[in-house]
Every structure is written in C-alpha cells, then in structure tokens.
Amino acid sequence: MEFSQIAAIAGKEFWDRIRNRWVLAVALVFTAFALSIAYFGAAQQGAVGFRSIEVTIASLVSLVIYLIPLIALVLGFDAIVGERERGSLDLLLSMPITRVELLLGKYLGLAGALAFSTIAGFGLVGVVLSAQLDLNALYHYLGFMISSVLLGCAFLSLAVMLSVFAADRTRASGLAIAMWFFFVLIFDLLLLGVLVVTAGQWGGEALPYLLLLNPADVFRILNIFSLEDVRTLYGLATVFPPALARPWLLGLVMAGWIALPLAIAAWRFRLGAGRA
Amino acid sequence: MADISPAPSDTTRAVITARGVRKHYGAIHAVDGVDLDVREGELFGLIGHNGAGKSTLFKMMLGLIPLSAGEIRIDGAPVSGGDFRAVRRKIGYLPENVVLYDNLTGLETLHFFARLKGVAGQNHAALLERVGLAHAARRRVREYSKGMRQRLGFAQALLGQPRILFLDEPTTGLDPEAIRGFYAILRQLKSQGVTTVITSHILAEIQERVDRLAIMAAGQVQASGTVQALREQMALPLWFSVRVAPEDFEAVRAALGSLPVGAIEARDDHVAVQCPREAKMAVIAALAALGDKVRDLGVREPSLEDVFFGFSD
Numbered sequence: 001m002e003f004s005q006i007a008a009i010a011g012k013e014f015w016d017r018i019r020n021r022w023v024l025a026v027a028l029v030f031t032a033f034a035l036s037i038a039y040f041g042a043a044q045q046g047a048v049g050f051r052s053i054e055v056t057i058a059s060l061v062s063l064v065i066y067l068i069p070l071i072a073l074v075l076g077f078d079a080i081v082g083e084r085e086r087g088s089l090d091l092l093l094s095m096p097i098t099r100v101e102l103l104l105g106k107y108l109g110l111a112g113a114l115a116f117s118t119i120a121g122f123g124l125v126g127v128v129l130s131a132q133l134d135l136n137a138l139y140h141y142l143g144f145m146i147s148s149v150l151l152g153c154a155f156l157s158l159a160v161m162l163s164v165f166a167a168d169r170t171r172a173s174g175l176a177i178a179m180w181f182f183f184v185l186i187f188d189l190l191l192l193g194v195l196v197v198t199a200g201q202w203g204g205e206a207l208p209y210l211l212l213l214n215p216a217d218v219f220r221i222l223n224i225f226s227l228e229d230v231r232t233l234y235g236l237a238t239v240f241p242p243a244l245a246r247p248w249l250l251g252l253v254m255a256g257w258i259a260l261p262l263a264i265a266a267w268r269f270r271l272g273a274g275r276a
Numbered sequence: 277m278a279d280i281s282p283a284p285s286d287t288t289r290a291v292i293t294a295r296g297v298r299k300h301y302g303a304i305h306a307v308d309g310v311d312l313d314v315r316e317g318e319l320f321g322l323i324g325h326n327g328a329g330k331s332t333l334f335k336m337m338l339g340l341i342p343l344s345a346g347e348i349r350i351d352g353a354p355v356s357g358g359d360f361r362a363v364r365r366k367i368g369y370l371p372e373n374v375v376l377y378d379n380l381t382g383l384e385t386l387h388f389f390a391r392l393k394g395v396a397g398q399n400h401a402a403l404l405e406r407v408g409l410a411h412a413a414r415r416r417v418r419e420y421s422k423g424m425r426q427r428l429g430f431a432q433a434l435l436g437q438p439r440i441l442f443l444d445e446p447t448t449g450l451d452p453e454a455i456r457g458f459y460a461i462l463r464q465l466k467s468q469g470v471t472t473v474i475t476s477h478i479l480a481e482i483q484e485r486v487d488r489l490a491i492m493a494a495g496q497v498q499a500s501g502t503v504q505a506l507r508e509q510m511a512l513p514l515w516f517s518v519r520v521a522p523e524d525f526e527a528v529r530a531a532l533g534s535l536p537v538g539a540i541e542a543r544d545d546h547v548a549v550q551c552p553r554e555a556k557m558a559v560i561a562a563l564a565a566l567g568d569k570v571r572d573l574g575v576r577e578p579s580l581e582d583v584f585f586g587f588s589d
Contacts, residue, residue, distance in 0.1 A: 096362075
C-alpha cells in the first residue's frame with residue numbers, strides 16, 4: 001500500500017469538489033437548514049426564535065437523516081463506474097497504483113469533501129448559536145456534527161460499493177435511489193409493520209439489534225439517546241435498550257458500516273481485474 | 277504462424293516477450309496463443325482489424341487484465357505481481373481515444389499523472405511545449421480539440437521518461453503536420469533507446485515508420501517481421517508499368533513471352549506486367565533489350581495493405 005498514490009487520487013477528488021463549488025453548495029444548504037430549524041423550529045408552538053439546543057438537534061436529526069444519505073449517495077455512486085464509462089479507468093490503472101489504492105483514494109477524497117461541507121455548514125451555525133449555548137449543549141452539538149459526518153461516510157461507502165458493482169452509470173444511479181428509499185423510508189416501516197402485525201409477539205426482543213442493520217437508525221439512536229428530553233418524542237428508538245446505547249459502541253457499529261461496504265467494494269474491484 | 281523475421285539488429289535484447297499468451301472470455305478466444313518479441317529501441321507496429329485482439333493483447337502487456345494462459349515479461353519482469361510498480365514506472369501508455377479530465381488544465385493534468393507515476397517535480401511546461409501545447413498549458417481540457425487532447429495524452433505517456441511506450445492509435449485526430457511532429461518525437465526517443473509499440477489503422481502511415489510489425493487476426497499473430505520481409509514472405513507479385521507506343525505492345529509481349537510472368541495487360545499508354553519477385557531482374561533485362569522502344573519503366577512494390585489484407589482475409 002503506497003500512501004502517496006492514495007493521496008494523489010484523494011487530493012484530486014477533493015479539489016474537484018472544491019473547485020466545482022460542490023462543497024460550498026452543500027455547506028450552504030446545511031447552514032440554511034440548520035439556521036431555519038434553530039429559529040423557526042418551534043413556530044408550530046406559536047413562537048419563533050432559538051428555544052433549546054435539544055429541540056434543535058432533534059429537528060436537525062430528522063432532517064439530516066434524509067438529506068445526508070441522499071447527498072452521500074449522489075456524491076459516490078459514479079466514483080468507479082463513472083471513470084469506467086468515460087473511458088478514463090484504463091489509463092488510471094496503467095499507473096503504478098493498485099486497484100485497492102485507487103478505490104481508497106476515491107473514497108477518502110470524496111469523504112473529505114463531504115466531511116468538510118458538513119462541518120463547515122453545521123459548524124457555522126454552531127458558532128452563531130454558541131453565545132446561547134452552555135458547554136454541555138455545545139458538546140451535544142459537536143456529537144451531532146461528528147455523527148453526521150459518520151452517517152455521510154457510511155452512505156458514501158455504500159455508494160462507492162454500488163459504483164463498483166453497477167454495470168453502468170444509469171444502473172448505479174437507480175441502485176443509489178433504491179438504496180436511499182430502503183434505508184431511509186422502508187426499513188423502519190418494515191420493522192414497525194412486523195411489530196404491529198404480530199402485536200409485539202415477534203421480533204420485539206431482536207428489534208434493537210435489527211436497528212443496527214441500518215446506519216440511518218444508528219445515527220438516530222446516537223443522537224436521541226444523548227438527549228433525555230426528546231427520547232420520548234421518537235417511536236422506534238425508544239424501544240432501544242440503554243445497555244446498547246453507548247456512544248462508543250454505536251460509533252463502532254457506524255465504523256463497521258463504513259468499513260464493510262468498502263471492503264466488499266475492494267474485493268469486487270480486485271476481482272474485476274479478471275473481467276474488464 | 278509465419279516465422280519471426282530478422283529485425284534491424286538481431287542481437288539487441290528483447291524488452292517485451294510474450295509466450296503462448298491467451299485470453300478467453302468464456303467461449304470467445306480474444307487472444308489465442310501469441311508469441312512476440314519486441315527488442316530494445318525498436319519501433320514495433322501492431323496491426324489488425326477491430327476485434328482482432330490487438331487491444332486485449334495491449335491491455336495484457338500493460339498488466340490491466342490477467343492472462344488466461346502464457347506469460348508476458350517487460351524488461352525481464354512479469355507485468356503483474358509484486359514488482360509491478362517498478363515495471364509500470366518504465367512504461368508510458370496512451371490509450372485509444374484517450375479520455376482526460378475536462379475540469380483540469382493541461383498543466384494540472386500532467387501534474388496529476390506525474391504524482392501517480394511518482395515522478396513529480398519534472399518540467400511539465402517543457403513537456404507540453406514538446407508536443408506543441410505550450411499555448412494551451414493553462415486552458416482547461418474542456419476547451420481542447422480532439423487533436424489537442426491526443427497530444428496531451430501523448431505528453432502524459434512521456435512523463436517520467438519511460439523506457440517503453442505503448443501507443444494505441446496515437447495519431448487519431450491529428451492533422452498531417454502534427455503526425456509528422458509526432459513521429460519526429462518517436463524517432464528522437466528511439467535514438468535514446470526507447471522501445472515503442474504502436475497500433476494504427478492507417479497502414480500507409482505505419483509502414484513507412486516502424487522497424488517491424490505484427491499482423492493480428494482472430495486473436496493470433498498471422499505474421500510478423502519487417503515490411504520487406506512480410507512482402508517477400510507473402511510472395512506478393514510486383515507490377516511493372518512499361519511505357520511504350522501502342523504499336524510496340526506486341527513487342528513487349530514477345531520479349532516477356534519466355535519468362536515466368538503473370539498477367540500482361542495493355543492499358544492506354546503502357547503495358548502492365550505482373551511478375552513474381554524472383555523474376556524481377558530477368559524482366560528488367562528483357563525490357564532493356566528492347567532499347568528505345570521502352571520510354572519509361574515503373575515498378576510498384578506491394579503495399580502493406582496488400583500484405584495486410586492478404587493475411588487477414
């Protein structure tokens with residue numbers, strides 16, 4: 001493994017996203033949403049203005065859980081299949097670089113761009129709010145930002161995996177959308193459906209563990225469980241046993257969600273050397 | 277398969293050797309048993325129709341796809357496996373219809389590939405000047421014409437002073453002047469001992485310039501050698517064009533009557549005579565004996581097209 005090769009690929013991916021203002025656009029979207037939620041989140045209760053960090057984070061979590069997976073999937077779905085379809089992959093692979101290094105470089109560069117926009121976008125809002133936050137609230141907000149980055153990295157890893165498996169860009173984009181629907185919309189409904197149909201007789205015990213099979217749920221639990229007040233506001237997450245709800249443990253699960261799809265992608269991409 | 281004919285200097289060591297190379301995709305035999313030697317400092321042409329197996333062979337030589345059977349060595353080392361980095365640093369590759377990154381400038385493109393090759397810190401501006409792109413160094417590739425992209429791709433292949441160049445249809449999109457400039461660079465590199473393997477579908481262009489070539493069809497090398505050797509190997513007949521007055525046509529016919537010549541055809545102002553290579557001198561002598569009756573004499577060697585289509589059909 002040569003890091004200079006990985007860095008060359010990663011650097012290009014990252015600077016491409018800076019130069020075409022992708023990073024800026026995504027950061028601005030995050031800032032705009034976070035600010036609106038902080039100031040108008042309580043409008044339904046008949047008041048505007050910043051209320052509490054807990055309510056703000058809870059609202060941001062519901063937003064980010066839709067938005068970040070979508071952004072990450074769009075960012076990564078053509079990482080490899082795009083190069084292949086454009087015809088630039090052969091030239092890259094003729095360089096003194098292994099397929100795994102190329103894949104890692106792509107991932108790290110894109111992950112860097114995504115993390116940078118996330119931290120810049122939400123960080124700006126954090127700075128704006130900091131005057132009204134105590135240390136504990138800042139700590140929670142920081143946790144929210146870090147878990148957002150992890151969520152993005154997990155879905156980016158899934159996207160890069162798709163980009164290795166898909167035969168062409170069109171199929172990759174279709175798969176990316178399907179993946180978003182599955183993890184963000186369908187997965188929880190399925191679990192709830194099982195609970196309701198069986199009147200809680202089946203799956204109740206296993207349910208908390210099943211939630212770990214969805215990085216979006218891991219993200220939700222990570223954030224909700226640090227906020228005692230809002231725990232009751234949430235449906236599925238409330239069945240989660242406190243024993244499992246340790247940030248480091250959930251962080252580890254998230255790391256698995258980053259590493260596993262990437263490892264599968266690397267395995268498949270190396271195998272692809274036999275077909276191309 | 278035809279014998280491998282002598283190269284300019286047979287003693288030079290081979291830098292690319294292929295032995296029993298095969299590539300099968302299921303039942304399809306894209307490359308079906310290829311043996312090749314490309315010698316150091318040689319300009320070697322690879323010719324074949326689309327689907328003949330050239331590109332697959334090229335990609336196997338570069339280590340982009342594994343072999344189903346056989347072995348390819350570059351400078352004595354296998355193209356894949358532990359030492360592949362060292363091998364690849366010696367190689368420059370220009371893919372067919374090279375695709376570069378639209379959002380990068382010419383200089384940035386070279387900078388990126390130089391980093392990947394591990395040869396950063398070279399004078400990229402000088403390299404761009406060498407391929408005639410100095411004026412466009414800071415323009416984005418998006419604005420480049422097809423020919424300019426091809427030149428930038430060539431500059432990329434020259435990064436890090438490779439010892440071996442693989443150029444797949446390198447002159448596509450270049451105008452005649454650029455093609456001359458391109459071959460001038462190749463000759464310069466050749467004088468420095470650089471080995472070049474080149475494919476082209478413009479046979480007339482390649483036959484003037486390569487030292488040796490291999491003709492591929494149906495996944496196999498049908499023949500290889502110098503252009504001259506291939507012509508001889510094919511025993512392709514020569515054509516004489518004998519300019520005489522119409523009333524002397526019969527005299528020519530009579531003079532050649534006893535010789536092993538092929539067709540003798542009377543055209544407007546000349547007689548076309550087909551003759552096997554070994555009868556060439558005898559025909560010239562017989563025509564010379566006609567004295568002043570022969571006003572002019574032309575000999576047409578078979579072109580590489582004739583060789584090519586003779587083999588591939």
